[in-house]
Amino acid sequence: MSGAEAPLKVALGGLGTVGAGVLRLLRENAELIAARAGRPIEVVAVSARDRTRDRGVSLEGLRWYDAAPDLVGDNDVDVVAEMIGGAEGMGRRLVEAALAKGKPVVTANKALIAVHGAALAAAAERAGVPLTFEAAVAGGIPVIKALREGLAANHLTRVAGILNGTCNYILTAMTRDGGEFADVLAEAQRLGYAEADPRFDVDGIDAAHKLAILAALAFGRPVAFDAVHVEGIRRISALDIAFAAQLGYTIKLLGIARRTEAGVEARVHPCMLPHDAPLARVDGVFNAVVVEGDFVGRVMLQGRGAGAGPTASAVVADLIDIARGHTTPVWGAASESLSHAPSLPMAAHVGAYYLRLMVTDRPGVIADVTAVLRDEGISLESMLQRARNPAESVPVVLVTHATGEAAMIRALERIAALDAVMESPTLIRIEPA
Amino acid sequence: MSGAEAPLKVALGGLGTVGAGVLRLLRENAELIAARAGRPIEVVAVSARDRTRDRGVSLEGLRWYDAAPDLVGDNDVDVVAEMIGGAEGMGRRLVEAALAKGKPVVTANKALIAVHGAALAAAAERAGVPLTFEAAVAGGIPVIKALREGLAANHLTRVAGILNGTCNYILTAMTRDGGEFADVLAEAQRLGYAEADPRFDVDGIDAAHKLAILAALAFGRPVAFDAVHVEGIRRISALDIAFAAQLGYTIKLLGIARRTEAGVEARVHPCMLPHDAPLARVDGVFNAVVVEGDFVGRVMLQGRGAGAGPTASAVVADLIDIARGHTTPVWGAASESLSHAPSLPMAAHVGAYYLRLMVTDRPGVIADVTAVLRDEGISLESMLQRARNPAESVPVVLVTHATGEAAMIRALERIAALDAVMESPTLIRIEPA
Numbered sequence: 001m002s003g004a005e006a007p008l009k010v011a012l013g014g015l016g017t018v019g020a021g022v023l024r025l026l027r028e029n030a031e032l033i034a035a036r037a038g039r040p041i042e043v044v045a046v047s048a049r050d051r052t053r054d055r056g057v058s059l060e061g062l063r064w065y066d067a068a069p070d071l072v073g074d075n076d077v078d079v080v081a082e083m084i085g086g087a088e089g090m091g092r093r094l095v096e097a098a099l100a101k102g103k104p105v106v107t108a109n110k111a112l113i114a115v116h117g118a119a120l121a122a123a124a125e126r127a128g129v130p131l132t133f134e135a136a137v138a139g140g141i142p143v144i145k146a147l148r149e150g151l152a153a154n155h156l157t158r159v160a161g162i163l164n165g166t167c168n169y170i171l172t173a174m175t176r177d178g179g180e181f182a183d184v185l186a187e188a189q190r191l192g193y194a195e196a197d198p199r200f201d202v203d204g205i206d207a208a209h210k211l212a213i214l215a216a217l218a219f220g221r222p223v224a225f226d227a228v229h230v231e232g233i234r235r236i237s238a239l240d241i242a243f244a245a246q247l248g249y250t251i252k253l254l255g256i257a258r259r260t261e262a263g264v265e266a267r268v269h270p271c272m273l274p275h276d277a278p279l280a281r282v283d284g285v286f287n288a289v290v291v292e293g294d295f296v297g298r299v300m301l302q303g304r305g306a307g308a309g310p311t312a313s314a315v316v317a318d319l320i321d322i323a324r325g326h327t328t329p330v331w332g333a334a335s336e337s338l339s340h341a342p343s344l345p346m347a348a349h350v351g352a353y354y355l356r357l358m359v360t361d362r363p364g365v366i367a368d369v370t371a372v373l374r375d376e377g378i379s380l381e382s383m384l385q386r387a388r389n390p391a392e393s394v395p396v397v398l399v400t401h402a403t404g405e406a407a408m409i410r411a412l413e414r415i416a417a418l419d420a421v422m423e424s425p426t427l428i429r430i431e432p433a
Numbered sequence: 434m435s436g437a438e439a440p441l442k443v444a445l446g447g448l449g450t451v452g453a454g455v456l457r458l459l460r461e462n463a464e465l466i467a468a469r470a471g472r473p474i475e476v477v478a479v480s481a482r483d484r485t486r487d488r489g490v491s492l493e494g495l496r497w498y499d500a501a502p503d504l505v506g507d508n509d510v511d512v513v514a515e516m517i518g519g520a521e522g523m524g525r526r527l528v529e530a531a532l533a534k535g536k537p538v539v540t541a542n543k544a545l546i547a548v549h550g551a552a553l554a555a556a557a558e559r560a561g562v563p564l565t566f567e568a569a570v571a572g573g574i575p576v577i578k579a580l581r582e583g584l585a586a587n588h589l590t591r592v593a594g595i596l597n598g599t600c601n602y603i604l605t606a607m608t609r610d611g612g613e614f615a616d617v618l619a620e621a622q623r624l625g626y627a628e629a630d631p632r633f634d635v636d637g638i639d640a641a642h643k644l645a646i647l648a649a650l651a652f653g654r655p656v657a658f659d660a661v662h663v664e665g666i667r668r669i670s671a672l673d674i675a676f677a678a679q680l681g682y683t684i685k686l687l688g689i690a691r692r693t694e695a696g697v698e699a700r701v702h703p704c705m706l707p708h709d710a711p712l713a714r715v716d717g718v719f720n721a722v723v724v725e726g727d728f729v730g731r732v733m734l735q736g737r738g739a740g741a742g743p744t745a746s747a748v749v750a751d752l753i754d755i756a757r758g759h760t761t762p763v764w765g766a767a768s769e770s771l772s773h774a775p776s777l778p779m780a781a782h783v784g785a786y787y788l789r790l791m792v793t794d795r796p797g798v799i800a801d802v803t804a805v806l807r808d809e810g811i812s813l814e815s816m817l818q819r820a821r822n823p824a825e826s827v828p829v830v831l832v833t834h835a836t837g838e839a840a841m842i843r844a845l846e847r848i849a850a851l852d853a854v855m856e857s858p859t860l861i862r863i864e865p866a
Contacts (some may be wrong), residue, residue: 025586025728035653035770036585036763134583140729144584149759150575152469153458153749161736221467278735281714295458296573296746299736302711303729313729316586326582327758329471337468 005039009076010269013068013094015048016085018108018135020055021308022083022315023193027057033316037323041316043081045074047094049119068094072101079104079322081315089109099123099131104327106318108135108311114209117216117223121330130327132318136162137210138287140310141303142317147217147291148332154293156218158254160431161289162282163210163268165305166201167233167253169193169324171241171270172283175250180238193285203232204253206266211255215266216331217290220261220339223331224266227343228255231269240356240426243397244272247354250280263342265349270428272354277433349405352381352430358393358423359413365420366396372418378413393422399430438472441756442509443635444555446501446527447516450482451541451568452739453488454517455748456542460490466749470756474749476514478507480527501527502731505534512537512755514748519546532556532564537760539751541568541744547642551643551655554763563760563771565751570643571596571720573743574736575750579767580650580724587726589651593689593864594722595715596643596701598738600666602626604703605716608683613671626718636665637686644688648699649764651724652692653772657699660776661688664702673789673859676817676830677705680787683713687864696775698782703861705787782838785814785863790848791826791856798853799829805851809844811836826855832863 011028011100012019023043026033034040045063047070065071068090071080080098082105084091091109098105099120107113113120113133124131134144138161148157162168164214173184185202188194200206208230216223233253244251249272257266273280278300282288287305292298304310321327331338359365366385373380384397400408408427443459445452456476459466463514467473478496480503498504501523504513513531515538517524524542531538532553532806540546546553557564567577571594580589595601599621600625606617618635621627633639641661649656666686677684682705706713711733715721719740725731737743739753754760764771792798799818817830833841849858 021728029586029588029727032588032653033586033765053856141583141732142579145578145583146575149754150578150750151573151746152753153462153466153746155462155465220465293573293746294462295454295742297737297740297743299574299734301732301734303732309728313584313586313726317583320585321582324759324761326757326761328757328759333468335473378814419558429759 007040007042008037009042009044009078010319011045011071011074012043012081012083013047013071014085014091015046015055015184016083017308018311019048019083020057021312022060022081025312025316037272039323041319041323045071045077047071069097072097072103073318077103079106079319081319082107082109085109085111087115095120096123097388099127099129102127102129104129104322105131106315106322107133109133110136110206110209110213112190114212114223114225117213117329121222122335123331125335128364130322131330132321135311135316137213138289139303139305139307140313141289141301141305142314143214143289143301144217146299147214147302148328151291151293151296151299152332152335154295156257156259156291156293158292159214159289160254160279161214162252162279162287163207163255163305164201164253165285165287166194166198168282169232169285170202171236171251171253174238175241178238178242181234181236186379202234204230207253207255208268211257211266211268214255214289215257215264218257219264219341220331220333220337221264221341222256222338224343227266229267229269229346233270236270237426238429239395243356246384248275249277249430251428252279254279256431259341262263262348263344265344267346267349267380271431272275272428273431274433285347300404311399324377337406347406350402352402353400353408354428354430355398355412356401357396357421359396360420360422361390361394362420367400368418368420369396369415372411372414376407378407378411439753440473440475441470442511443473443514443752444478444481444504444507444510445476445514445516446504447518447524448479448488449516450741451744452481452516453490454745456490458713458745458749466753470753474752474754474756475726478504478510480504489494498628502530505530505536510536512539512752514752515540515542518542518544519598520548528553529556532560532562535560535562537562537755538564539748539755540566541748542566543569543639543642543646545657547645547658550646550649554655555768556761558768563755566570566646567751568744568747569648571722572736572738572740573746574720574722574738575747576647576722576734577650579732579734580647581761584726584729584732585765587728589692589724589726591691592647592651592686592722592724593712594647595685595712595720596640596688596738597634597686598718598720600626600640601715602718604666604686605667607669607671608674611671611675614667614669622639630822635667637663637775640686640688641701644690644699644701647688647722648690651763651768652697652774653764653766654697654774655771657776659842660699662700662702662779666703668859669703670859672828673861676789679817681708682706682810682863684707685712685860687712689864690711692774692794695781696777698777700779700782704864705861706864707866780839780842783835785835786833786841787863788831788833789859790829790843790854792829792856793853794823795853796826801851801853802829802831802848805844809840811840811844814829
């Protein structure tokens with residue numbers, strides 16, 4: 001290592017799990033990182049809410065700022081690392097202030113990049129400084145670098161991934177143990193795999209933030225979070241998981257973005273995947289992303305999607321790139337080269353569907369349901385009915401051939417309104433391997 | 434795209450499958466590549482053995498050189514792409530000439546980098562130019578970028594991979610259909626998945642070239658091909674695959690490099706992997722690499738390891754990096770920061786072993802065999818004996834607990850010399866998930 005090189009001086013906003021992890025990694029692997037970066041990387045200033053809290057890392061010798069945006073006023077700082085989180089508030093203010101001052105920014109903040117990334121990228125381009133966020137998607141897996149650099153020669157056609165470890169943990173446990181969502185969620189919360197307020201995770205919002213970022217990078221256009229169709233996993237029942245297994249499928253929450261001639265489709269929802277699909281085998285808290293390109297074919301990356309260690313690994317990789325002077329435009333190309341392909345509405349989606357109804361077990365019900373499907377031009381691949389007790393409602397499962405979403409939604413509304421249909425039907429999209 | 438930027442001018446040596454693929458990719462995705470690279474990337478000069486052969490791509494307007502090293506004398510060339518192959522000969526001469534002249538080099542040549550990479554890296558460092566070879570390992574999978582940049586903050590402890598698509602195709606087919614090696618190889622040759630001369634692939638040499646490169650990058654030390662222990666797949670029989678399945682294992686040819694306090698272990702050989710190990714599920718011609726780091730945990734990358742498209746994707750990714758001015762030292766750090774950890778001999782390996790003997794089915798044979806193991810301090814986890822016909826030799830399978838390789842080899846020699854042991858025993862190492 002050439003110790004004579006000037007260090008890269010980092011201001012670190014946020015000392016939660018991730019921020020403290022970055023500080024620890026930069027210290028524990030300092031020599032290795034300096035060798036890889038060609039110069040030392042040192043945190044010189046920090047900001048957090050509580051100065052006195054024990055974080056397991058010493059803050060001695062670091063300049064302290066009570067308000068994160070004030071880090072930008074520290075003149076002896078080369079780069080700002082934002083580890084605060086949230087689409088609004090202190091994290092956003094810190095990043096905006098840093099770019100306004102012409103400081104490179106590294107962030108782990110997926111919500112911020114998903115929601116305000118287009119404007120922030122424009123600000124970074126104006127300032128001529130990098131804005132990087134490897135840690136924002138899939139933790140330590142270098143998927144952003146793969147999309148922006150490693151696979152950069154390809155027209156990418158599809159990106160799909162398991163992007164939320166909490167949902168994958170819950171669905172894996174439900175599949176393994178046959179439990180219901182609420183019970184498994186409670187257990188995941190006890191074990192620390194789900195937050196006390198699990199909405200961002202189980203309602204698909206966190207995965208949608210990440211998918212919006214992946215889609216922007218894959219297709220070279222500014223991030224468009226509002227265009228992502230989002231559904232979570234609350235409605236998945238043990239019954240659906242059992243039926244899926246019987247049909248040869250595994251249920252996963254996926255984020256999927258596709259580029260077609262018409263535009264870009266981006267959606268987060270539970271999917272039925274064939275058992276032998278690569279993503280069907282990614283279990284527990286792991287994340288995985290499949291990328292398809294015109295020359296490279298299909299590439300899959302998988303690893304730990306969260307946690308202090310993997311996230312810090314990604315943040316420091318970004319810092320090493322900046323230390324080496326490697327900068328790439330935020331969405332992979334300068335703004336004048338970005339695509340303006342339109343976002344496609346979910347109604348334009350075409351695919352196969354699994355539909356589960358709870359019906360009263362009497363003659364003519366199936367005829368009524370299939371008549372609705374026929375009216376909407378929807379053809380059936382298979383049907384399963386498991387009668388249990390004539391006095392109770394029984395599940396009926398229908399699997400369609402490729403169908404337009406708009407027709408499916410119309411059919412669903414009409415089916416839900418039938419007298420014999422007892423609960424709101426469950427619709428799960430089937431995704432090819 | 435900013436068309437005003439000066440193009441990066443490429444001299445392309447070698448117009449076989451890979452070279453022609455690079456030419457085609459640079460043309461078909463020219464606009465995308467220029468946007469990602471910040472400037473156009475154009476092949477301006479080429480060299481190959483036969484000027485008249487139809488390669489499916491036009492050579493019109495390209496300057497032609499009969500001898501590849503003469504490309505370096507072309508003054509209007511920014512970077513040399515070597516797609517000739519082979520550790521010696523024209524490919525090596527082209528790369529050496531380019532570095533001597535201070536030209537950046539991109540190569541897909543794993544044999545060259547594995548065998549002469551240490552000297553070539555030193556030459557590149559002296560010249561102050563990049564020498565890149567993403568395409569040399571695992572085709573289109575950006576694994577070199579992941580090791581050198583994406584995971585650069587980590588002390589890596591282990592890299593393991595399925596690095597040869599031909600071997601993986603053969604083993605997958607043997608596992609699926611129960612065929613013997615020679616028959617499946619012949620079928621693979623008919624289908625184009627194996628070369629007419631398959632030695633480099635089936636004897637493990639190709640995988641060893643790639644593993645040597647991965648180990649150098651993972652552990653930050655000059656490549657050391659001679660230190661890689663190499664065994665191929667010729668000795669794997671349908672019987673071993675059947676026993677493996679019975680024991681819960683899948684047989685794969687793996688390249689494995691580990692960093693321990695004592696040094697670096699690097700080995701290519703058939704392994705028994707637990708069925709549910711991530712690498713056990715990578716089938717057919719696919720490649721996959723698992724990397725383990727101190728902060729990131731375990732990351733796996735998988736995709737197509739060969740073919741014109743994936744290889745061209747990797748070559749052009751390297752060209753884009755050079756066009757952007759992103760250069761990283763060959764082994765991830767400048768020479769003065771490289772590790773000089775010693776290479777460990779195979780005799781130092783410790784692990785579990787599967788041992789299959791063909792023995793005459795008479796009393797006392799097992800006692801003789803287990804006495805040898807006891808003498809060498811080797812403890813058994815399990816034993817399987819399937820008697821078929823007292824007149825024939827029968828297979829006996831022994832699975833050991835963790836054992837030192839040196840003791841195992843000594844025991845193997847003594848067991849092979851027993852009268853009742855009819856064929857040379859088969860030894861397969863068991864690798865944990």
